Amino acid sequence: MNDTNRWTTTLDIWSSKIGEGTYDLIFLVRTESPAVTHSKFVGIKKFKQSKDGNDISPTAIREIMLLKKITHENVVKLINIHINHVNMSLYLAFNYVEHNLYEIIRHHMDKLNHSINQYTIKSLLWQLLNGLSYLHRDTNMQVVVTIWYRAPELLLGAKHYTSVVDMWAVGCIFAQFLTLKPLFQGVEVKATSNPFQLDKLDKIFKILDHLTLEKWSSLASLPHWQQDVRHIQGHK
Amino acid sequence: MSFVRNYQAEDRSLHSGYWSTFDGNNYGNNNRKRSRNNYYNRNCNIYNDNRTKFGDHFNFYNADHANYARYDAVRSSLKRRKYSAPVWQESQQYYVPPMVHDNIPSAYNFQGPPTRSDGDASTSASCKRDCSIFEDDKPVFMSRDEIDRHSPSRKDGIDVHHETHLRYSYCAFLQNLGMRLELPQNIIGTAMVLCHRFFVRRSHACHDRFLIATAALFLTAKSEEAPRHLNNVLRTSSEILYKQDFALLSYRFPVDWFEQYRERVLEAEQLILTTLNFELNVQHPYVPLTSVLNKLGLSKTVLVNLALNLVSEGLRSSLWLQFKPHHIAAGAAYLAAKFLNMDLAAYQNIWQEFQTTPSILQDVSQQLMELF
Numbered sequence: 001m002n003d004t005n006r007w008t009t010t011l012d013i014w015s016s017k018i019g020e021g022t023y024d025l026i027f028l029v030r031t032e033s034p035a036v037t038h039s040k041f042v043g044i045k046k047f048k049q050s051k052d053g054n055d056i057s058p059t060a061i062r063e064i065m066l067l068k069k070i071t072h073e074n075v076v077k078l079i080n081i082h083i084n085h086v087n088m089s090l091y092l093a094f095n096y097v098e099h100n101l102y103e104i105i106r107h108h109m110d111k112l113n114h115s116i117n118q119y120t121i122k123s124l125l126w127q128l129l130n131g132l133s134y135l136h137r138d139t140n141m142q143v144v145v146t147i148w149y150r151a152p153e154l155l156l157g158a159k160h161y162t163s164v165v166d167m168w169a170v171g172c173i174f175a176q177f178l179t180l181k182p183l184f185q186g187v188e189v190k191a192t193s194n195p196f197q198l199d200k201l202d203k204i205f206k207i208l209d210h211l212t213l214e215k216w217s218s219l220a221s222l223p224h225w226q227q228d229v230r231h232i233q234g235h236k
Numbered sequence: 237m238s239f240v241r242n243y244q245a246e247d248r249s250l251h252s253g254y255w256s257t258f259d260g261n262n263y264g265n266n267n268r269k270r271s272r273n274n275y276y277n278r279n280c281n282i283y284n285d286n287r288t289k290f291g292d293h294f295n296f297y298n299a300d301h302a303n304y305a306r307y308d309a310v311r312s313s314l315k316r317r318k319y320s321a322p323v324w325q326e327s328q329q330y331y332v333p334p335m336v337h338d339n340i341p342s343a344y345n346f347q348g349p350p351t352r353s354d355g356d357a358s359t360s361a362s363c364k365r366d367c368s369i370f371e372d373d374k375p376v377f378m379s380r381d382e383i384d385r386h387s388p389s390r391k392d393g394i395d396v397h398h399e400t401h402l403r404y405s406y407c408a409f410l411q412n413l414g415m416r417l418e419l420p421q422n423i424i425g426t427a428m429v430l431c432h433r434f435f436v437r438r439s440h441a442c443h444d445r446f447l448i449a450t451a452a453l454f455l456t457a458k459s460e461e462a463p464r465h466l467n468n469v470l471r472t473s474s475e476i477l478y479k480q481d482f483a484l485l486s487y488r489f490p491v492d493w494f495e496q497y498r499e500r501v502l503e504a505e506q507l508i509l510t511t512l513n514f515e516l517n518v519q520h521p522y523v524p525l526t527s528v529l530n531k532l533g534l535s536k537t538v539l540v541n542l543a544l545n546l547v548s549e550g551l552r553s554s555l556w557l558q559f560k561p562h563h564i565a566a567g568a569a570y571l572a573a574k575f576l577n578m579d580l581a582a583y584q585n586i587w588q589e590f591q592t593t594p595s596i597l598q599d600v601s602q603q604l605m606e607l608f
Contacts, residue, residue, distance in 0.1 A: 055466055055502055056509070058458040064514050065459060081514055083506050 028096060041096040042079070046089060056083075060090050067092070074131030101128075101173065109180045121177045128170060136163040147200055148172065148182045152211065155197045155204075157223035183207070380603070383436055383554050392441035399440060406431055406445040407552035409476065413453055416472050421548065423460045426518040427453040429556045430508065436557060437511050446477060451504035459516045470497055518556070521547050525565035528589045543572040549607050559600060566590035567600025574601070 019026035027044045047060045067078040080093040101124065108116050116124075151168035153161055175183040184207070186200025205211070211219060219225050384396045394402070407428050414424030430452045431445070450473040457464045471482045474497065478485060485493075509516075525547060529540050546568040550556075555564050566587060573580040580586050587597065 055454070055505060056458075058461065058463050061455070061459045061516065062461070065516050068514060069517065083510060085503075085506060 043076075043094045043096045045092040045094065047092075056090055064092065070135070072131060072134045074127045075134065105176060105180055115180060116177055121174075124177065125170070125174055128173065132163075132166055132170065136166070147197065148185055150197075150200070152201065152204060153222060155201050156219070156225050159223075377559065378436070378557055380554065380558055380599075383557055387436055388439040389435070389441060392439045394440050399435075402440050402445055403432065403435070403554070404552050406449040409446055409473075410449050410453055412476050413450065413469075413473055416476070417453070417457070417464050417469065419453070419457055419462060419464070422520055422522070423456050423462055424453070425520055425548070425551050426460065426516075427456040428551045429518045430456060430512065430516065432554055432557055433512055433515075434508055436554075443507075446473070447500055447504050448508065451501050451508055454501065455505050455508060455516070466498065466501070470494065470501060519561045521561040521565035521568065524562040524590065525568060528562075528565065528586070529569065531589065532583045532586060534583075539569070539572050539576060539578060542575060543568040546571055546604055550604050553603055553607060555600060555603055559596065562590050563592050563596050564600055566592040567597055567604060570597045571601040571604050 025046045027046065029042050029044050047057060064078075064081060071077075076097055077095045078092060079095060082091045082093070083089070084091070104116070104124070108114065149169035149172040151161070151165040154165055172183045184200060184203040186197060186203045211225075213219050387394075387396075387399060389399050389402075390396075410424055410427050410431070414421075414427065427449070431449050434448055434452070435443075435445070450469060454464065454466060454469045457469075474485055475482050478488075522544065525543055526535070526540065529535060529537075529543070534540060543565075547564060550564060550568065555567075559567075569586075569590070570580065587593070
């Protein structure tokens with residue numbers, strides 16, 4: 001834990017913020033720790049304070065529980081956890097991974113101005129599927145994804161779903177590797193906790209045709225299909 | 237405050253309740269701002285200093301609290317003390333005395349040893365020894381003998397019999413609290429197991445078990461995606477501990493008692509996380525039990541119900557620290573069958589299905605029997 005103490009004090013003195021999510025900030029920190037195998041850099045995720053007060057957020061707890069279970073070459077490795085008892089901040093230290101898929105796609109689009117080599121796509125897709133396969137098999141976990149990659153059942157308000165939603169996301173990413181553009185780039189509605197994403201569904205329908213009960217019998221049980229069927233069919 | 241003063245003076249029995257999480261020293265200070273960090277640097281032997289300091293104001297008594305503890309022999313030096321008269325400091329603030337609950341120093345102001353990450357020279361020897369042989373990352377299964385002999389509480393004079401009753405008491409408390417918060421049984425069970433794991437690493441003498449239990453349930457509910465609002469958890473737990481409506485408690489304690497309790501629980505939540513190294517995954521025997529008995533065509537039988545009840549009873553033992561879920565399931569099925577005069581051996585390969593051995597069966601069922 002001493003390493004993390006050093007990292008967390010370093011955050012304010014020497015570090016660079018390399019990302020920000022809904023619940024967290026990501027910093028890049030240099031370290032000499034023997035625990036870090038591949039790199040002299042560590043990615044430190046600092047969780048934002050929970051809305052309810054000073055307790056540790058359920059999101060952070062769930063993430064830690066899952067990450068502690070996971071040991072796989074295609075899943076980023078959690079190497080340390082630290083709680084700063086003074087301000088109740090929670091820090092997770094990961095082996096630093098230099099690039100993400102978004103950066104690779106951007107690089108090909110902006111700098112190289114040509115599509116990704118098919119062998120690279122094959123390799124990236126294999127790594128993605130290998131990691132997902134492990135998560136589904138060993139942790140029984142679904143990976144909740146950003147709206148561009150969200151499966152129709154999620155967009156239609158399904159409360160119970162399986163790992164097939166991740167396969168939809170993989171398909172969307174595969175298409176993006178090939179074209180360098182998101183396949184279904186809908187505009188996200190953020191009005192309520194689970195709003196109806198009509199624009200996003202419309203993008204899917206334009207490419208894959210409209211949904212019907214004949215094609216998909218369990219549609220009738222999905223909340224937004226029941227409530228918004230007229231809107232959906234009105235977009236035909 | 238005068239109302240509180242009169243109320244206290246008239247009703248001496250008021251303090252037979254339990255509020256071990258107060259730091260009496262805080263109430264004399266004008267400056268209420270307290271660094272959360274100092275919790276990690278306190279010494280569990282402060283109890284002794286305060287006993288000397290405030291000794292004149294106490295007399296002995298041996299009342300039982302909320303039916304959460306039932307045991308007899310106690311060392312006289314550790315008997316519970318009752319506050320005999322109000323003590324007034326210059327600030328005219330009412331002072332809540334340190335309470336010793338269930339005959340052991342329960343660290344009324346929650347003086348925990350430092351966590352593994354924050355070692356501190358001021359920590360007492362006994363609390364420094366707390367984590368002794370249980371430093372592993374993952375919950376390792378231990379023998380009953382190891383648990384009994386190497387528990388940190390042993391070094392603080394708490395024997396096996398005594399610790400067993402302390403375990404029963406926080407489990408009864410958790411069951412009550414969980415039900416009142418309408419939490420499912422598996423979450424309540426997980427909180428119990430987390431408390432068991434905590435107390436094989438930390439001494440009961442240094443940690444208030446009801447505070448740890450409250451924090452454990454709050455934490456488990458979050459980890460199992462059934463979070464309960466912290467204030468609800470605090471209100472309910474204080475009502476259970478005092479057997480009194482929450483609205484009345486504000487008359488008994490200083491103005492900021494609830495905020496202080498809140499801080500203590502949040503500190504306890506962190507202590508649990510660091511002590512257990514964030515290992516919050518607990519597997520229960522319910523699934524292997526029902527699936528194996530299902531396979532053998534024994535679903536929806538009295539046997540299943542009895543075995544499930546035995547598993548639930550077993551939660552207050554240390555079985556979850558000793559055996560894998562399917563072993564506990566097998567022991568519960570074996571004992572249930574014995575009660576019902578059924579011969580499970582007639583079902584071919586039943587113990588292979590449970591992946592267990594006769595010695596494990598015997599051990600688990602024996603320990604389950606001891607609970608009755």
